[in-house]
Structure formats: C-alpha cells, structure tokens
Amino acid sequence: xxxxxxTTFYTTINHLQDLPPPNGVEIAFAGRSNAGKSxxxxxxxxxxxxxxxxxxPGRTQHINFFKLGDxxxxxxxxxxxYAKVPSKVRQHWDTLLSTYLQTRQPLYxxxxxxxxxxxxxxxxxxxxxxxxxxxxxxxxxxxxxxKINRQQAGKVLQDVLNFLGETYPQCSxxxxxxxxxxxxxxxxxxxxxxxxxxxxxxxxxxxAELKPTIKNPPVKGEKNRGANYLNK
Ligand code: GDP
Numbered sequence: 001x002x003x004x005x006x007t008t009f010y011t012t013i014n015h016l017q018d019l020p021p022p023n024g025v026e027i028a029f030a031g032r033s034n035a036g037k038s039x040x041x042x043x044x045x046x047x048x049x050x051x052x053x054x055x056x057p058g059r060t061q062h063i064n065f066f067k068l069g070d071x072x073x074x075x076x077x078x079x080x081x082y083a084k085v086p087s088k089v090r091q092h093w094d095t096l097l098s099t100y101l102q103t104r105q106p107l108y109x110x111x112x113x114x115x116x117x118x119x120x121x122x123x124x125x126x127x128x129x130x131x132x133x134x135x136x137x138x139x140x141x142x143x144x145x146x147k148i149n150r151q152q153a154g155k156v157l158q159d160v161l162n163f164l165g166e167t168y169p170q171c172s173x174x175x176x177x178x179x180x181x182x183x184x185x186x187x188x189x190x191x192x193x194x195x196x197x198x199x200x201x202x203x204x205x206x207x208a209e210l211k212p213t214i215k216n217p218p219v220k221g222e223k224n225r226g227a228n229y230l231n232k
Contacts, residue, residue, distance in 0.1 A: 027073070037076070038052055043178040044074075080127070
C-alpha cells in the first residue's frame with residue numbers, strides 16, 4: 001500500500017509534554033524485545049533501517065513516531081521484557097507508556113508483535129489485560145512465521161485466535177514474516193482500515209481471508225479461561 005512506502009521518521013519523545021499535537025491517527029507497535037518489531041515496521045514501510053532508529057543509543061526507551069502522509073503515524077514503543085533496564089528507567093518508561101496508551105486520543109489501536117515460537121507470554125497477556133479495557137483494537141502479528149513449517153504456523157494461529165475469541169474479542173491475529181514478507185497484504189489491509197484508507201482492489205478480493213475467525217464470543221466472568229494457553 002503506497003502510503004506505507006512513504007513513511008519518514010517524525011520525532012522521538014521521552015516526556016509526555018513533548019508528544020506531538022493530537023492530530024490525525026496513530027497506530028502503536030508494541031512487543032517483547034527481540035520479537036521482531038523493528039523488522040516488522042521496516043518491512044511494512046519497505047525501509048531497511050527506519051525502525052532501527054528506535055534502537056540507537058539513547059532512544060531505546062523513547063516513543064518514536066513515524067509519519068505516513070499528512071496525518072497518519074506509526075508509533076514505535078519501547079520493547080518490553082528486557083531484564084537489564086534499571087528500575088528508575090523502568091518507572092519512567094511505565095509512566096510514559098501507560099499514560100500514552102491509556103489517554104492518547106489519536107491512538108486508534110495497537111499492533112502487538114509476538115515471535116510465533118513464543119506467543120502469548122505472561123508479559124504479552126499482561127499487555128492485553130492492561131490495554132484492552134481502553135476498548136481499542138489490538139492486532140497481533142505472529143512474526144518469524146518462516147521459522148516453523150506451515151502446518152505448525154497454522155496451528156499456532158488457530159490456538160491464538162481461539163484464546164483471543166474467548167478472552168479478548170476486540171483482538172485479531174495473523175501470521176507474519178519479515179524474512180519472507182508473508183502476511184504483508186493482510187497487515188496492510190488491517191492497518192489501512194484503522195487509518196481510514198481505502199483498501200486496494202486486491203485486498204477487497206481477500207476480505208474473507210482478512211477477517212480473523214473468532215467464533216466464540218467471551219462469556220462474562222470467564223475472562224481468564226484461556227490464560228493457560230502456553231501450558232496446553
Ligand atoms: P525487536 O527487538 O522486536 O525490534 O526485534 P528485531 O526486529 O530487531 O528482530 C530481532 C531478531 O529477529 C533480528 O535478528 C531479526 O533479524 C530477526 N527477525 C525479525 N523478524 C524476523 C522474521 O520474520 N524472520 C526471521 N527469520 N527473523 C526475523
């Protein structure tokens with residue numbers, strides 16, 4: 001989708017008062033360190049090193065904004081689960097991030113990156129528990145899908161969709177690979193829809209494929225029914 005191909009670095013912020021004016025639409029990218037978030041952003045924007053700006057010394061704990069067109073932004077959040085972060089930095093990060101995620105008006109939804117070989121870790125589920133009360137959608141990219149065979153990948157996706165359907169009805173998921181570009185059109189369609197852009201004709205043809213098949217709406221009081229997904 002062409003708008004993604006014209007993404008540029010916009011700004012990096014470490015303090016809430018430096019957030020850009022709340023105009024347009026933002027999509028946040030979150031995930032465990034090393035899950036493949038920077039690679040996914042680079043793949044979606046067709047840029048080799050765009051999101052690696054977030055990894056330059058001094059910026060790893062910052063929120064980095066990338067601009068698509070006039071009023072659309074991809075927002076790269078610091079990766080979580082990195083044990084070596086000193087507690088003072090972590091506290092600052094927690095406040096910055098939680099305030100951004102819970103109060104930012106232009107934020108439409110979150111793309112949550114998970115390594116397909118380690119989906120729905122405790123921290124990922126914590127993020128879902130914590131963000132979904134905002135009522136905003138979460139789309140999970142199960143990255144590095146090239147690392148396992150097709151059948152295994154399909155099984156993981158189905159298990160994740162079942163878990164989401166039971167627990168987080170506004171969440172969806174798909175397979176993704178920055179190495180093979182698998183899932184890129186599916187991701188464009190979801191993100192394009194979130195940003196209010198028209199899907200391309202080829203994406204219209206594939207709508208059935210794009211809608212995650214969540215069949216079991218959650219039953220009140222059964223929020224944690226799927227919480228043992230990883231222990232299955
Ligand atoms: P981040 O910390 O979440 O931003 O993760 P990176 O994007 O830096 O990726 C971490 C490592 O996983 C790097 O060595 C990447 O080359 C590798 N990686 C990321 N995505 C993929 C993928 O789709 N397939 C494969 N095979 N490797 C990937």
